[in-house]
Amino acid sequence: EVQLVESGGTLVQPGGSLTLSCAASGFTFSAFPIHWVRQASGKGLEWVGRIRGKPNNYATDYAASVKGRFTVSRDDSKNTAHLQMSSLKTEDTAVYYCTRHNLEYDTSGYYRFFDYWGQGTLVTVSS
Amino acid sequence: SSELTQDPAVSVALGQTVRITCQGDSLRSYDANWYQQKPGQAPVLVIYGKDKWPSGIPDRFSGSTSGNTASLTITGAQAEDEADYYCNSREDLFGGGTKVTVL
Numbered sequence: 766e767v768q769l770v771e772s773g774g775t776l777v778q779p780g781g782s783l784t785l786s787c788a789a790s791g792f793t794f795s796a797f798p799i800h801w802v803r804q805a806s807g808k809g810l811e812w813v814g815r816i817r818g819k820p821n822n823y824a825t826d827y828a829a830s831v832k833g834r835f836t837v838s839r840d841d842s843k844n845t846a847h848l849q850m851s852s853l854k855t856e857d858t859a860v861y862y863c864t865r866h867n868l869e870y871d872t873s874g875y876y877r878f879f880d881y882w883g884q885g886t887l888v889t890v891s892s
Numbered sequence: 893s894s895e896l897t898q899d900p901a902v903s904v905a906l907g908q909t910v911r912i913t914c915q916g917d918s919l920r921s922y923d924a925n926w927y928q929q930k931p932g933q934a935p936v937l938v939i940y941g942k943d944k945w946p947s948g949i950p951d952r953f954s955g956s957t958s959g960n961t962a963s964l965t966i967t968g969a970q971a972e973d974e975a976d977y978y979c980n981s982r983e984d985l986f987g988g989g990t991k992v993t994v995l
Contacts, residue, residue: 810978
């Protein structure tokens with residue numbers, strides 16, 4: 766069974782730092798890009814960033830709102846991804862989800878989608 | 893535009909059909925995916941690749957795309973379908989979500 770389990774969410778002061786973890790099981794972790802998506806209370810889903818696998822040189826990309834402050838990393842030997850957050854702002858308060866990005870092919874083409882999500886971890890940035 | 897636009901809310905009578913739309917230029921290049929999210933839960937993939945079902949998703953959910961507009965249709969809506977629904981095209985792009993209320 767595929768599982769993604771986030772941890773590390775807590776209350777942190779503005780300007781502080783925090784690292785979230787995403788522990789994966791039930792699939793070949795190294796074969797899949799891992800993304801982070803957040804959701805502020807009562808709001809929609811916001812893409813945060815992602816890290817690809819070794820064949821793509823662990824390439825990362827970030828939303829403009831977090832670029833330069835957040836870093837996504839992964840340790841394939843431990844089936845874990847991390848989201849390092851620094852210079853946190855009150856507007857970073859949200860539930861943070863990690864999600865697996867999958868790719869399928871058929872005769873009509875290829876399809877990319879988020880097929881498994883963790884349960885989320887709450888980050889509250891407040892003084 | 894790099895945005896995906898969804899109606900904020902729709903309602904449907906139990907057993908009837910409802911269509912949720914998602915509009916954006918990226919849908920001309922990328923297939924739409926749809927996610928269902930119930931309160932306090934993580935999103936769940938219900939349609940991918942425009943019109944494909946993940947394992948375990950009932951076939952009352954269906955998807956289609958025309959031009960820059962993708963649609964998710966629930967045929968014979970059930971009480972358990974009451975949720976927020978989000979579309980997604982490029983990996984970094986989500987719609988604002990549509991709250992579906994089943995009356």
